[in-house]
Amino acid sequence: xxxxxxxxxxLIVQKGGISIINCAxxxxxxxxxxxxxxxxxxxxxxxxxxxxxxxxxxxxxxTISFNKSAKQFSLHIxxxxxxxxxxxxxxxxxxxxxxxxxxxxxxxxxxxP
Amino acid sequence: GAGVxxxxxxxxxxxxxxxxxxxxxxxxxxxxxxxxxxxxxxxxFLTYFQNEAQLDKSGLPSDxxxxxxxxxxxxxxxxxxxxQEDSAVYLCASSYRDEQFFGPGxxxxxx
Numbered sequence: 441x442x443x444x445x446x447x448x449x450x451l452i453v454q455k456g457g458i459s460i461i462n463c464a465x466x467x468x469x470x471x472x473x474x475x476x477x478x479x480x481x482x483x484x485x486x487x488x489x490x491x492x493x494x495x496x497x498x499x500x501x502x503t504i505s506f507n508k509s510a511k512q513f514s515l516h517i518x519x520x521x522x523x524x525x526x527x528x529x530x531x532x533x534x535x536x537x538x539x540x541x542x543x544x545x546x547x548x549x550x551x552x553p
Numbered sequence: 554g555a556g557v558x559x560x561x562x563x564x565x566x567x568x569x570x571x572x573x574x575x576x577x578x579x580x581x582x583x584x585x586x587x588x589x590x591x592x593x594x595x596x597x598f599l600t601y602f603q604n605e606a607q608l609d610k611s612g613l614p615s616d617x618x619x620x621x622x623x624x625x626x627x628x629x630x631x632x633x634x635x636x637q638e639d640s641a642v643y644l645c646a647s648s649y650r651d652e653q654f655f656g657p658g659x660x661x662x663x664x
Contacts, residue, residue: 474651474652483656485655486653489651531595540586540609543595
């Protein structure tokens with residue numbers, strides 16, 4: 441019940457295209473859903489996060505869509521650039537769990553120039 | 554401002570050796586987390602501190618793993634009698650509220 445499932449495992453998108461990564465969760469106690477970007481040899485960096493009281497949040501080229509009833513959320517990267525090539529992780533946390541995060545398995549995104 | 558720092562960045566240990574990994578959180582961050590990231594996987598929770606109190610250690614894989622944060626700032630993760638399966642990147646994160654900020658990690662290789 442603690443698992444967060446992420447897909448696809450890898451994704452190749454042309455420059456300027458839209459990259460979409462999906463996640464699903466089981467535990468209804470989760471109330472905080474961040475996305476992290478990780479480059480090789482670096483720690484995860486927070487990109488954007490959402491709480492279940494809204495269905496969408498946009499920051500620049502990054503948008504989270506959240507479907508509470510389906511227990512799914514997704515990351516959209518608009519106008520994808522080669523510099524966006526990295527591994528992306530979704531995660532979920534709960535206030536009652538002191539926000540320890542449960543991570544998805546990761547998506548390796550490659551943006552072709 | 555300074556982010557989360559971890560040292561050493563790389564550590565090679567022989568099987569059976571003890572290791573100590575250090576985390577310097579962002580100044581003023583009350584909460585501190587340790588995660589383990591195996592190659593090609595997402596980080597997995599190990600333990601959580603609020604100030605100096607270790608409130609959750611449910612993710613520590615065995616009693617060979619021990620963490621402390623005696624003054625509510627710097628934290629040390631210690632692994633005794635290292636095994637090959639301990640090889641991973643150990644990530645530290647600190648937070649003030651919801652947002653967790655990660656350090657660069659320590660890559661531990663056990664030979």
